[in-house]
Amino acid sequence: MRSKKEKLADRKRKRKYKWIDGIVVLIFILLAGIIIWLGTNGWSMSKAINSLQNGQEPLVEFQEIESASERGREDEVDDPEGVSEEGEKPEEIPLRKIEDAPIIEKSQEKAEEAAPEKPSSAIDYIKGQQLPKEPKYVDGVLLANKQYPLPRDYAPGESEEAREAYNEMEAAAVTSGINLHAFSTYRSYEYQVTLYNRYVERDGQEAADRYSARPGYSEHQTGLAFDIGEVNHERHWASNSFGDTEAAKWLAANAHKYGFILRYPEGKEEVTGYMHESWHYRYVGKKRAAQIFKHNITLEEYLGVQ
Missing domain, CATH: 1.20.5 (Single alpha-helices involved in coiled-coils or other helix-helix interfaces)
Known part of the structure; x- marks a missing residue:
């Protein structure tokens, strides 16, 4: 024992x-x-660490990179609940609600270097204008700019029609070796308040108004605006440098085939009211996009409201 x-x-x-x-x-x-x-966090150690440092959820989809410096202006996009190509507002369809994306600020120094002087005749806000009760449609197209704001309670979410078109475009880009990513689409009125105020505090209202929309005037509130970048090239997201990438060149040449237009072209600030944004695309439907692309004009010029 x-x-x-x-x-x-x-x-x-x-x-x-x-x-x-x-x-x-x-x-x-x-x-x-x-x-x-x-x-x-997309198998990215830098993103994972950044999400912990900022106390935010992992930035997977619809991540927003906002910077007055490298980008020119915070892309805002109009998005009606869905625009038909025939020029009539279609029946309402269920729209996905997209969470407002967190913001990663970039350095501000390059903004002043890259930003051209503001045209003296540039479209501007109407002093004392109140937000409307109904959104503005012109020939069946939802319009949101410095002259035509949206109702405060207008909250359609991301357009399903626009998302389907974007997904088709993203798949087509892959065949050319380009992996697109829509890092910012729908934004609520409340989110725009926080975003715009942050830019005004940082850069002053006059500078902020050139690249960021005031609450109620943002195209992103419509759900039809898509800020687009390339996967694994986050340093170019919402930056002037994106325009020199192969992804930006592919978009500029092909986006209209899927119903998207470059919303803020270079040299058109006097018409759109905002600085050039090579990453900001707006869904208008294939027929309209083809016409706008063919004539190299802005949405305002196409609708005759410039």
């Missing part, structure tokens, strides 16, 4: 092994958590 000392030693060994087993299980749980954490 075993002595008491042997039995005591045996119990100690068992307790030791249980402790070791517990450590192994804990390590396994931690490793699994790290893998899941990286996965939700």
Whole structure:
């Protein structure tokens, strides 16, 4: 028979092994958590660390990079609940609500270098104008700019029609070796309040008005505006540098085939009211987009409201 000392030693060994087993299980749980954490951040360690530092959810889809500096202006896009190509407002369809995306600020120094002087005749806000009760449609197209604001409670969410068209375009771009990503689409009125005020505080109202829409005047509130970048090239998102990338060149040449137009072309600030944004696209339907692209004009010029 075993002595008491042997039995005591045996119990100690068992307790030791249980402790070791517990450590192994804990390590396994931690490793699994790290893998899941990286996965939700697109397997990017920098994104994962950034999400912890900012106390935000992982930036997966609809991430927004806003900067007055490198980008020119915060892209705003009009998005009616869906625009038919025949020029009539279609029946309302269920629209997905997209969470307002967090913002990653970029350095501001390059903004002044890249930004041209504001044209003296540029379209501007109407002093004392109140937000309307109904959105403005021109020939069946929802319009949102510095002259035609949206109702405060206008909240259609992201247009399903526009999303389907974008998905088709994104798939087509892959065949050319380009992986597009719509990092910002629908934005609520309330979110625009926070966004615009942040830019005014940072750059002053006059500068902010050239690249960011005031609450109620943003195209993004319509759900038809898509800020587009390229996967794994986040440094160019919402930046003037995006215009020099192959992805931007592909979009400029092909977006109209899927119903999208470059909303704020270069050299058209006096018409649109905003600086050039190579990443900001607006869905208008294939027929209209083809005409706007063919004549190299803006949405305002196409609708005759400039």
